[in-house]
Amino acid sequence: MTQHEGITRRGLLGMVGTAAAAATVPLGGGSAAAQPDTGEVTVRMTVNGTATSLTADPRVTLLDAVRERLGLTGTKKGCDRGQCGACTVHVDGRRVVSCLTLLATLDGASVTTIEGLADGDRPHPLQRAFVDQDGLQCGFCTPGQIMSAAAVIAEGRARTDDEIREQMSGNICRCSAYPGILAAIRQARTEMR
Amino acid sequence: MRSYAFERPGTVTDAVRRAGSGSAFLAGGTTLVDLMKLEVMTPDRVLDINRLPLRGLDTTGGGLRIGALERMSDVAADPRVRRAYPVLGQALDLSASGQLRTMASIGGNLLQRTRCGYFRDVSTPCNKRLPGSGCPAIGGENRTHAVLGASGSCAATHPSDLAVALVALDAKVRLQGREGARTVDLRDFYLLPGDTPHLEHDLRPGELVTEVVVPALPWARRSTYVKIRDRRSFEFALSSAAVAVRLDGDTIVEARVAVGGMGTRPWRLTAVERALVGRRATEETYVAAAATAVEGTRPLRHNAYKPELMKRTLVRALLELEQTR
Incomplete structure (x- = not known):
């Protein structure tokens, strides 16, 4: 995480990732576009202490929501099947794999990702x-x-x-x-x- | 993932009223979300039941009642469970990973689908996933498949460790449907595959598992769960054994024995129980009793090791139980 003139690797990749997501990827997967619309779901939750409201397709996982909608790319997508643990976050203080957690189930929940673990500039x-x-x-x-x-x-x-x-x-x-x-x-x- | 409508029923009655063919109840999601991504399960409506009041452990009046939405890790950590039914706590501890135990519900654990690789791969036939399409496992890769209860249509094992322990304890499941509630012995709840392996349990359309009921069994304080697998952790059982034994001095007066990884459903072994009762609690007794377990086993090409492994797992479990005397 070396800083060069105020640009971090995470910041740069985060910007690129967000732009790409906005331009091309409908959240919920590649085959989503051709399928009938069954209604989006609005979820109010707290992410790393900040109140957030997201409206998304009910297929969207917490993993895709934090990475692609909130730009929190510290949480990694490994297997996307609950087998590798790279996407582990805390929901209401309990560890879960965010790839098998549907965003739609989290109304009212409190989520902590790796970005929310440090105390300001002091690492955990x-x-x-x-x-x-x-x-x-x-x-x-x-x-x-x-x-x-x-x-x-x-x-x-x-x-x-x-x-x-x-x-x-x-x-x-x-x-x-x-x-x-x-x-x-x-x-x-x-x-x- | 195919699209679906997402609903959050507010009460059990509401959930059951909304459920029907094409809908799926969502609790922890560790099976359903996985299988929806693989398109092995393609519900058109997902009913999120996590806010229903199906929580809590209750030991009043003896026995144990577990709300279907209790999470595996919470039940495993409950001191009442660990004290009265060690076999339950151990079976839960040895299941899945820490994250999945935190997420997965007790009801969902009992209803999780088989790990048969052909079932999970939509590019292959599977009688369980697509009735009448055939079973590639029976003539194909079947190292992990069942040696008890298989038919010419299906040899998939039931993957739950918890269910094996519960079957040994004569547990029941409480079900709620549109026509009311009923209670079914867990042992009878799971169906043999026969020609209809897509019918896995005695659950009517829209019925919801609301509670698991474990009868009082004071001598289950001496019970244990042994699990044998390819890895030391985070892996399904090749073989497992749930055993409980009541002793009078050195003599076995009652026994409960069930095995996992062997059958198309959790497999209670009453013949082994009978072979233990009335005999002295010695390794010779365990070996002789375990030998009766392999009667009726029918190995396939790659799982001929399983009957012997079942015997050894049973003997190990009974020997480990002696340590807790």
Whole structure:
């Protein structure tokens, strides 16, 4: 996340992504356009502390809504089938895979994504710990790993290495940074007490 | 994903009134949203039931009643469940991943669809998905398929761990339909495939699972769930066993045994139970009783390992139970 003259990688990609989405992609998938309109749904929710209202096709997932409508691209789309955990966010404080969560079900909900975890410019203890402990290589799974781990620690289910491994089994890392991820969760567990 | 109308019924009565052929109830969404993306399920109306008052655990009057919309992780963590029915807590803990356990409801868990790869792949035939189209699994890839209850039309296993534990405990499901409520033994709720594998359970059109009822069984405090799978976590069972044993001294006086990963539905093994009762709780007894489990198994080309694995899973579960004596 090196900054060059005020432009961040995330900011630049975010702008490009938003423009592309607005120009071409009807939310809900490629084949949506040819199908009959069955009515959009309006959802009022809080995302990272900010009240938001979205109106969308009832097929839209929370994952697509945060990435393409709200420009919060920290949440990653990996498998899009609930198998990899890259899209993990918190809904009302509980960790869920946003790819299997329909936006339409979230009226009144409070959503936290990786962008909402830090305290202003101060990284969350888990974000620091993943850097300290080399808990990543390519970084694609990292937002999901951190959101999942934050919930696991908060629930008190990170007591032993075996428990951490079991609780984190829904977050796949294809670079296999698992030893670093485990060490990072251990470090943050102590700091978050 | 095909398009659908999205509705949020406000009451159970309203939900049941709106439901019918072509509609689907949505709870946690971990099965339905997945299968809608794959276009294996294509409802024209999705009824979001998450706001219905089908929550809570109740142990008054003995036994346990679980609201159908309770989430797997919450039921697993409940001290009353862990104390009185360890087999239930363990079966839930060993299911899916942390995120999916947080999302998935108890009712939805019981109604989740098979993991058969042909069922999930709309480019292939499947009698369960498209009645009469054929079963590629029976002559194809069938390493994970059933050795109990299969027909010439279907050999798909039932994937739920929770259902195996509940069948061992003689649990019932409470159903609400337009014509009223009824209660069905979970064991009879699941249907054998026969020539109609698309009919999976005794659920009338529009009926909703509202509650799971587990009868009082004080000796289920000594119960356990063992699950054998290709990975250590986040994987469906190749084989699993739910066992509960009541001892009088060293003698087994009552037993409950059910297995998963073996049958086209959760499979209660009353022959094994009978072979345990009246005998001393020793490894020899367990091995002899487990041997009766393989009677009637019919392996396919790639799953001939399953009967032996079932025996060993049962023996391991019974031995692990001794540790909690």
